[in-house]
Amino acid sequence: MTYLVTQTLNGLFSAALLFLMASGLTLVFGVMRIANIAHGSFYMLGVYVASRIITRTGSLVVGALVAVVTVAAVGFGMQRLFLRRFASRPLAQMMMTMGFALLFRDAAFMIWGGDPFTLAYPAALGGSIQAGDIVFPVYRLFVIFVAALVGAVLWALNEKTLIGAKLRAAVDDPEMAAAIGINVALVSALVFAAGAGLAAFGGVMGGPIVGGYPGMDVDLLPLAFVVVIIGGMGSLKGAMVGAVVVGLIDNFGKALVPELSYFTLFAPMIIVLALKPTGLYGRG
Amino acid sequence: MAGGKVLAAAMLAAALLIAGPAFLSSYWVGLLTQVLIFAILAMSLDILLGYTGLPSLGHAGIFGVAAYTVAVFSTAHDVGFWGCVIGGIVVGTLLSAALGLLVSHVRDVYFLMMTLALGMVLWGVSYRWIPVTGGDNGISGIPRLEAHAGLPMAGPVPFYYVTLSIFAVCGALMALLVSSPFGFTLRGIRENESRMKSLGFNTWLHCYLSYVTSGAFASVSGVLWAYYNGFVSPTYLDLTASSELFLMVTLGGPGTLAGPVLGAGAIVLLKNVISAYTQRWLFILGTVYIVTIFCAPQGLWNLWNSPRRRASSRT
Numbered sequence: 160m161t162y163l164v165t166q167t168l169n170g171l172f173s174a175a176l177l178f179l180m181a182s183g184l185t186l187v188f189g190v191m192r193i194a195n196i197a198h199g200s201f202y203m204l205g206v207y208v209a210s211r212i213i214t215r216t217g218s219l220v221v222g223a224l225v226a227v228v229t230v231a232a233v234g235f236g237m238q239r240l241f242l243r244r245f246a247s248r249p250l251a252q253m254m255m256t257m258g259f260a261l262l263f264r265d266a267a268f269m270i271w272g273g274d275p276f277t278l279a280y281p282a283a284l285g286g287s288i289q290a291g292d293i294v295f296p297v298y299r300l301f302v303i304f305v306a307a308l309v310g311a312v313l314w315a316l317n318e319k320t321l322i323g324a325k326l327r328a329a330v331d332d333p334e335m336a337a338a339i340g341i342n343v344a345l346v347s348a349l350v351f352a353a354g355a356g357l358a359a360f361g362g363v364m365g366g367p368i369v370g371g372y373p374g375m376d377v378d379l380l381p382l383a384f385v386v387v388i389i390g391g392m393g394s395l396k397g398a399m400v401g402a403v404v405v406g407l408i409d410n411f412g413k414a415l416v417p418e419l420s421y422f423t424l425f426a427p428m429i430i431v432l433a434l435k436p437t438g439l440y441g442r443g
Numbered sequence: 444m445a446g447g448k449v450l451a452a453a454m455l456a457a458a459l460l461i462a463g464p465a466f467l468s469s470y471w472v473g474l475l476t477q478v479l480i481f482a483i484l485a486m487s488l489d490i491l492l493g494y495t496g497l498p499s500l501g502h503a504g505i506f507g508v509a510a511y512t513v514a515v516f517s518t519a520h521d522v523g524f525w526g527c528v529i530g531g532i533v534v535g536t537l538l539s540a541a542l543g544l545l546v547s548h549v550r551d552v553y554f555l556m557m558t559l560a561l562g563m564v565l566w567g568v569s570y571r572w573i574p575v576t577g578g579d580n581g582i583s584g585i586p587r588l589e590a591h592a593g594l595p596m597a598g599p600v601p602f603y604y605v606t607l608s609i610f611a612v613c614g615a616l617m618a619l620l621v622s623s624p625f626g627f628t629l630r631g632i633r634e635n636e637s638r639m640k641s642l643g644f645n646t647w648l649h650c651y652l653s654y655v656t657s658g659a660f661a662s663v664s665g666v667l668w669a670y671y672n673g674f675v676s677p678t679y680l681d682l683t684a685s686s687e688l689f690l691m692v693t694l695g696g697p698g699t700l701a702g703p704v705l706g707a708g709a710i711v712l713l714k715n716v717i718s719a720y721t722q723r724w725l726f727i728l729g730t731v732y733i734v735t736i737f738c739a740p741q742g743l744w745n746l747w748n749s750p751r752r753r754a755s756s757r758t
Contacts, residue, residue, distance in 0.1 A: 194556045196500075241733070249552055250498060251736050254693060257500075257686050258732025265725035377682045381563035384556045392553070418574075421567025428560070429545060436548060 164293050166414055167407065172299040174406025175306030176369070179361030180379060181386040181398040182313060183354025189330040189393035190347045191242070193249045197256040198358055199380035200263035204230050205359025206371040207271050210278055219281045223363040227356045234355025238348040246344070260376065268373055277370030278363070302364050309357070310399050317395060326350065330393060382409060385424050389431045391441025400439055460607055464600045472599045478711045479603075479610040480667045485691040485703035486617050487660030492689070493697030494621055495653040496633030497546075498555045500685050501562020505542075505658045507680025508565060509535035509665030514582040514675045515575060517591065524592045531666035532659065539658020547651040550636070562685050570677040581676025588670035606667055613660055618700055620656065629653055630698075687714075687728065694735050696742025705744055 180202055187195050208229050209222035216222065237259060245251040280298055287296045317323040328336040329346045337343045362371070369375070386405045390397025404427055412423030431439060460479075464472050484506055491497045509531040516522040516530050546557050569576045576582065588605065589597040620626050631639045632646050640646050669675055678684065687710060695706025710731075717727055739746050 188552070192552060194552050194559075196559075245736070251740060253498070253552065253555060254689070254732060254736055257689070258729045258736070261683070261686065261725045261729030261732065263729075265723055265729065269723070269726070377563070380682075381560045384560045388553070388556055388560065418572045419568065421564045421571070424560075425564060428557075432545065432549075 161292050165295065166410055168295050168299065168303075170407035170410035171303050171403065172368075172406070173410055174402040175303045176361050176365045177379070177382055177386050177406050178306050178310060178399055178402035179364065180358050180383040181390070181402055182310070182395060183357040184383055185387045185390065185393055185395065185398045186326075186350050187354045188387065190326065190333075190343075190350045191249075191252065193242075193252045193256070194384065194387075195256045195351075195354065196253060196380070197237070197260040197263060198354065198383065199376035199378075200260050200267075201230050201234060201355040201358035202362040202379060203267060203371065203376040204233065204263060205362030206278070206366045206369075206375075207267055207362075208359070209363040209366060210276060210371060211271075213278060219278065219363075222278070223360065226359050226363050230359035231352040231356030235348055235352035237355075238351040242351070243344060243348065246347075264373070264376055271371075273373045275370055275372035277368070278366035280367045298367060305364060309360075310395075313395055381421070382424070385428055387438075389427060389438055391435075391438030393442070394438070394440035397438055397440035457611075464603055469599045472603050474712065474715055476599065476603045476606045476671060477715075478708045479606045480664050480671060481688075481691065481707040481711055482704040483610055483613045483667070484661055484664040485688060485695065485707040486614065486700050487657045487664065488688055489692045489697055489700065489703045490617065490621065490629075490653055490657040490660070492692050493699065493702070494626060494633065495629045495650060497550070497650060497653070498689070499558040499654075499657075500555050500682070500689060501558035501560075501565070502657070502661055502688055503680045503684035504562040504565035505535050505539050505661045506665040506668065506688075507569060507675070507677075507684070508538050509662035510669040510672075510675045510679060511569060511576060511582070513666050513669035514585050517586055518582055518584050519575075524588075527591070528666055531669065532662045535662025535665055536655065536659040539661070540655050543651045543654035543658070547647055547654060559682065559685070562680065563682065566677055566681045569680055576677075579677060581674055583674045585669055585673045585675070587673070591670070602671065606671070609663065609667060613663055614700065614704075617660065621700065625649070625652070683725065683728075686732075690728065690732055690735070693742060694731065694739070696744030696746075699742075699744050702742045702744035706742070709743070 180198065183201075184195060184198050187193065187198075205226045209219075209226035212225045213219060213222035241255055241259075242252050245255065284298045284301050287294050288300070289295075315323075317326060325336070325341050326346060328339075328341055329343045333343050336346075382405055386398060386401035388401075389404060390399070390401030405424060408423055408427055412419065416423065435441075460475075463475060467475065484502070488499060488502045491499050491502070512531040512534040513527045516527045522530065542561055545561070546554055549557055570578060572578075587597060587602075588594075589601055594601060621629075628639065628644055628649050631642075631644070632649055636646050668679070691706035691710045692703045693706070694709060695704065696702025710728075713727070713731070714724060718724060721727075735742075
């Protein structure tokens with residue numbers, strides 16, 4: 160029982176990180192119709208930038224803020240200067256993101272070297288809490304909570320605000336949206352930047368536990384893709400549900416059959432796609 | 444394109460490839476062998492990417508599984524030469540037959556994401572299934588092809604000619620395939636799937652067969668690579684490997700068979716030459732990617748060969 164609860168909480172922690180990444184991925188797909196292969200790089204850049212800031216200032220909050228803003232700016236520039244030129248040519252855009260993924264990985268290696276590191280726990284969230292014989296680190300619970308909060312904010316932004324309405328219009332019918340005066344190109348760039356920022360935020364949140372290491376960009380990327388495929392591309396709710404499903408399965412899979420850890424993701428993907436090819440909440 | 448010119452160019456290329464080892468040092472013969480192996484792989488990907496319009500980002504996975512099969516069979520189970528060769532091709536082909544069932548009904552970006560995820564699953568298996576694959580260390584000690592097959596001679600030159608003949612056979616088969624009615628159906632699906640459907644074509648089956656065929660040729664190339672390299676490790680099937688491969692096709696010219704050969708040559712030579720001077724291969728690869736999309740979105744081959752460039756990239 161204890162084992163089950165602990166593993167479930169661990170799974171939810173992975174789900175929280177996955178959600179931060181997949182939500183950006185799915186939103187970018189919604190407006191631009193591309194899978195951003197450089198998304199894992201944003202996650203990686205997030206934790207690397209944060210770690211440099213934290214060693215200078217000693218504050219996780221400042222580190223997280225600077226990382227999110229920096230990476231979002233990188234994403235914005237990448238979309239405006241490069242991807243936008245190839246609007247309506249998704250394959251060219253995806254290849255571009257692939258090129259950037261390679262550039263970012265090598266640049267991170269060049270600038271920061273190849274040593275793995277973890278961020279320090281924030282002092283207030285260091286310990287663990289105990290309920291019965293279940294002991295669980297506070298920080299992991301905190302991350303689960305933060306991700307849920309981010310999910311709620313994103314949902315509210317998307318459903319309840321003017322920006323969200325414009326975004327949904329751009330997703331549904333870019334041409335009509337442009338015709339009634341919505342700057343679709345700008346919306347795309349902002350969503351791309353927000354997605355980059357969210358991924359970076361995920362990197363920072365995972366920083367004290369997962370840390371940063373060369374190759375982390377492609378470690379989580381396929382998982383995030385599976386989340387988006389299961390949840391349905393373009394759907395925020397799908398990203399949430401998909402993240403929980405994948406987080407739990409990946410975690411139990413790793414605990415029970417470590418040799419086949421990636422393999423265990425296969426099953427849910429096959430089942431979902433067999434029943435609903437567009438994913439759980441995707442629109443056909 | 445004028446048929447005569449193409450024929451002349453092909454003859455010249457063939458003559459150069461056949462006579463090559465007479466002029467080249469064994470280092471360059473080895474490099475040329477590598478180019479040919481990757482050329483088979485890149486052509487096989489082009490059946491999917493260029494002809495059917497299905498962007499696979501997990502193709503290195505199938506190549507890698509075939510290579511691993513040869514490695515496991517020959518080192519752990521002492522299987523003979525033909526057992527390894529046929530085993531590698533059969534396992535790779537069966538794998539693509541299984542994965543094809545999952546991906547043949549999706550298109551475009553969905554296809555790309557699913558193949559990427561499946562490719563990473565294969566990478567994960569090679570990396571974590573340590574008792575069989577040796578994990579990160581990979582498997583070394585694959586016998587030399589010449590010795591394993593019992594050829595009377597050894598060294599890079601005989602291996603080169605073996606590879607060259609397999610390259611010629613595979614290239615010819617793929618050329619037949621893409622110019623057959625089947626190949627034209629694939630192009631039809633690339634251009635307009637719903638029209639092909641309404642004309643009565645079973646587009647799912649065509650995509651599936653395209654995927655399996657492509658996987659079979661990728662397996663051939665994987666088997667050759669295992670023998671060429673004598674060593675397999677997870678790096679040969681990771682995302683970087685798949686994206687290198689993707690670039691070979693797009694840089695060379697998707698939708699042609701000569702293009703991927705050109706692309707494979709360019710990337711393999713660039714990689715080997717540049718590695719002698721700098722560690723920054725990924726950086727260069729990324730840059731080549733971006734420059735290609737800006738300057739030659741239809742690939743080098745199409746840049747030279749079709750003045751009336753096709754309407755720019757479809758997905």
